[in-house]
Amino acid sequence: MDFINSSLIENDFRVYAYSHLDEFRRVSKKEIDIYTLKRNKLLKLVKNALKAPMYQEIYSADLKKEIIECNDPVYFENSIFPKLSIIDKKIILDYGIKGSTIPINEFYHYYESSGTTGNPVPAPKTKVDYIWNTTNIGEMWSGFLKKGDVAIILINNPFGPAPYQMEKIMEYIGIMSYRPYVDNLTGRHDRILRLMEETKTNVYIGPPSGLMELFEYANRNNLPKPRLDKFLLLGEQSGMSFLNRLEQLTGGWGSVGSYGSSETSTITATCKDKKLHVFENSQYLELLKENNIVKPKDGGSGELIVTTLDFLSKPLIRYNTGDLVDFDFSKCPCGCELPTLQTLGRSIDVINFGRKGINQEMIEEILWSDDFIDPIIFNYIVLLKDDDIFIFITTSESPSEEWSNRLNNRLKTLMRSENILVKVVGKLPPLNSLGGYIRWKLSRVLDLNEQKNWLKLPEPLKEMVYASFEQLNKELIKL
Ligand SMILES: [Zn+2]
Numbered sequence: 514m515d516f517i518n519s520s521l522i523e524n525d526f527r528v529y530a531y532s533h534l535d536e537f538r539r540v541s542k543k544e545i546d547i548y549t550l551k552r553n554k555l556l557k558l559v560k561n562a563l564k565a566p567m568y569q570e571i572y573s574a575d576l577k578k579e580i581i582e583c584n585d586p587v588y589f590e591n592s593i594f595p596k597l598s599i600i601d602k603k604i605i606l607d608y609g610i611k612g613s614t615i616p617i618n619e620f621y622h623y624y625e626s627s628g629t630t631g632n633p634v635p636a637p638k639t640k641v642d643y644i645w646n647t648t649n650i651g652e653m654w655s656g657f658l659k660k661g662d663v664a665i666i667l668i669n670n671p672f673g674p675a676p677y678q679m680e681k682i683m684e685y686i687g688i689m690s691y692r693p694y695v696d697n698l699t700g701r702h703d704r705i706l707r708l709m710e711e712t713k714t715n716v717y718i719g720p721p722s723g724l725m726e727l728f729e730y731a732n733r734n735n736l737p738k739p740r741l742d743k744f745l746l747l748g749e750q751s752g753m754s755f756l757n758r759l760e761q762l763t764g765g766w767g768s769v770g771s772y773g774s775s776e777t778s779t780i781t782a783t784c785k786d787k788k789l790h791v792f793e794n795s796q797y798l799e800l801l802k803e804n805n806i807v808k809p810k811d812g813g814s815g816e817l818i819v820t821t822l823d824f825l826s827k828p829l830i831r832y833n834t835g836d837l838v839d840f841d842f843s844k845c846p847c848g849c850e851l852p853t854l855q856t857l858g859r860s861i862d863v864i865n866f867g868r869k870g871i872n873q874e875m876i877e878e879i880l881w882s883d884d885f886i887d888p889i890i891f892n893y894i895v896l897l898k899d900d901d902i903f904i905f906i907t908t909s910e911s912p913s914e915e916w917s918n919r920l921n922n923r924l925k926t927l928m929r930s931e932n933i934l935v936k937v938v939g940k941l942p943p944l945n946s947l948g949g950y951i952r953w954k955l956s957r958v959l960d961l962n963e964q965k966n967w968l969k970l971p972e973p974l975k976e977m978v979y980a981s982f983e984q985l986n987k988e989l990i991k992l
Contacts, residue, residue: 530644533823537652540794543850547793552586554822555594555797562828564615567608571598595806599818599831602634605776610635613827620826624674626775636775637827638674643681645823646778649792650771651685653782656847657743657766658686663712666692667705667719667727668747673775675747679718688716695723702730709739717744718770721751721759722945722956728762729891732909733940739763745770745783750856752874758881761889772856777819777829781854784847791840791854795823800840801833814839814857871928873958879923880906888912894945896985898961901932903989908937936988942981959985 518527539545559580562568569577576596583589605612612635617623621640625633658664666679676692683690691712693705706727708714717724717739724744731738741763746756747770760767768787773779780796781789791798799806800815807815817838821829837857845853873895880890888910896903904924912920917935924933944956959981 526640526644529641530648533645533648534652536794537648541652541790541849541851549586550794551797551822552590555820556583556586556589558820558822558825558828559589559594559597559830561614561825562830565612565828567605567612568828568830570608571600571604597831599801599806599833600829601833602776602835605829605832606632606634610637612829613637615639615826622674622677624775625672633672634776635827636674639826642778642824642826643678645795646678647681647685649795650779650782651682653784653790653849654682654745654770655686657785658683658688658716660687662688662716662742663714664688664690664716664718665705665709665714666690667695667717667723668692669695669723670748675775678779679747690718695726702727703734703736706731706736706739710737714739715742715765717741717763718747720748721746721755722749724759724763725892729907729940732891741765743767747771752877754874754878754881758889761886769856772854774834777821777832777834778824780817780819784845784849786845786847788841788845788847788853789855790845790849790851793851795821797822799831800838809840809852810842812840875927876904876924879920879927880904884923885916885920888916892941892945893957894941894981894985895958896961896989897958898989900930901934902928902930903985904933904935905938905941905985905988906935907939907941912937938988942984943977944981 536545536550540547540550563572563577563580572580576593579593580589583593610617613620617637619639620637621643622638624636624638626636664683666676666683668676668679670676671694680690680692689712691708693708695702695705724746727739730736742765744759744763744765744767746759746767751769756767756769768783769789771779771782772789773781778795779792780798781791783789797820798809799818799820800809800812801818802812802815806818814837817834817836819829819832819834821832839855839857841853841855844850876893876895879885880893888908891907891909893904893906896905917937921933921935924935925931944959959978961982
């Protein structure tokens with residue numbers, strides 16, 4: 514509220530901000546019919562999208578005529594919308610800024626998706642885009658973030674909108690925040706740890722790998738470890754065992770903060786009960802399931818197709834995110850009536866070890882279990898070579914022989930193989946800190962049998978992968 518009334522928002526935007534806030538609050542209490550709201554927004558959005566050269570080109574003349582002439586939202590949703598083609602990242606990449614309905618200089622900020630494994634996708638924002646997105650998340654996070662909290666926003670992505678967007682949300686809730694940057698050149702975290710100490714930072718917002726790196730760095734350099742009351746994880750798919758480990762390390766409460774992307778804006782945000790509520794007021798969602806497109810109510814889980822209802826300047830219509838999600842329409846204890854969604858990651862993130870049906874999640878469940886907390890395991894990387902599996906770990910102290918044998922045996926039982934060796938190292942190879950770029954899971958498994966797969970990565974990522982190969986090879990020679 515303070516945010517809406519502050520000088521940060523000009524008068525004409527304030528009217529929009531209040532109406533969006535009112536809409537969100539009514540929707541989350543089921544005071545207005547969400548289906549009517551969505552249907553009305555959908556027709557308006559698609560009509561407006563015809564101003565963008567991209568949609569002018571990809572929709573046929575007949576279809577465009579039908580869209581222009583239609584004034585019945587129910588008919589549109591049921592009979593015209595299903596005819597609109599599904600778009601993917603390649604299409605929005607090919608068309609780039611031509612997917613916008615306004616000229617580039619009418620945007621407020623220019624951003625791009627991270628795009629480390631290909632060209633980035635434009636993701637510019639208008640002032641209005643910040644207002645609806647900020648309000649949606651701000652209202653949800655107000656359930657557990659309070660005045661007096663101090664938040665660090667640690668997102669090393671200067672091209673993407675996330676750090677600035679997070680800052681706006683903190684302003685909305687009315688809490689102090691700062692967004693420093695980890696120096697990639699030196700990899701030093703001293704300054705960040707000092708700032709956290711001096712400002713009594715009690716909230717962390719950023720990727721889980723970044724938080725873990727802070728702990729590893731503090732431990733390695735005998736610096737005070739951060740203590741947090743709350744942390745919100747963004748950007749990397751991580752499992753429950755990782756979240757639990759971070760809760761142990763920080764002494765605080767943690768949740769996956771939100772889910773979305775630079776292109777789609779935010780689709781869901783967590784409530785105090787750690788459930789990701791879907792912003793149905795701003796997103797029209799469908800599921801791709803066995804080649805059929807279904808509504809979430811009838812589907813449950815599938816690949817998520819997004820239409821961004823409030824994103825008028827750069828409309829995204831039936832965009833296939835490639836993310837697997839699972840909807841839940843049961844009532845959440847927090848009281849918010851919006852359905853919740855669980856992200857199941859992307860199929861490319863799932864790495865199965867050999868023929869045994871063992872995935873990374875199962876390895877993490879052992880590494881980060883309560884059975885191995887003295888010393889604790891911070892982080893790991895798996896190296897596959899022929900039929901051998903090497904697991905390199907960092908720990909808070911050197912473990913005893915009994916501890917190491919116990920861990921080895923647990924992993925051997927899981928994998929039903931004798932060819933496993935766990936080794937404690939002082940520092941993990943550079944690849945390990947690239948979770949934000951090449952995804953958390955992929956940055957933790959290095960398959961020496963498929964080195965050619967890494968050739969696809971651009972520099973300097975490729976170089977860092979090779980440095981990792983070298984470091985690990987040296988470790989292997991010592992074994
Ligand atoms: Zn909830």
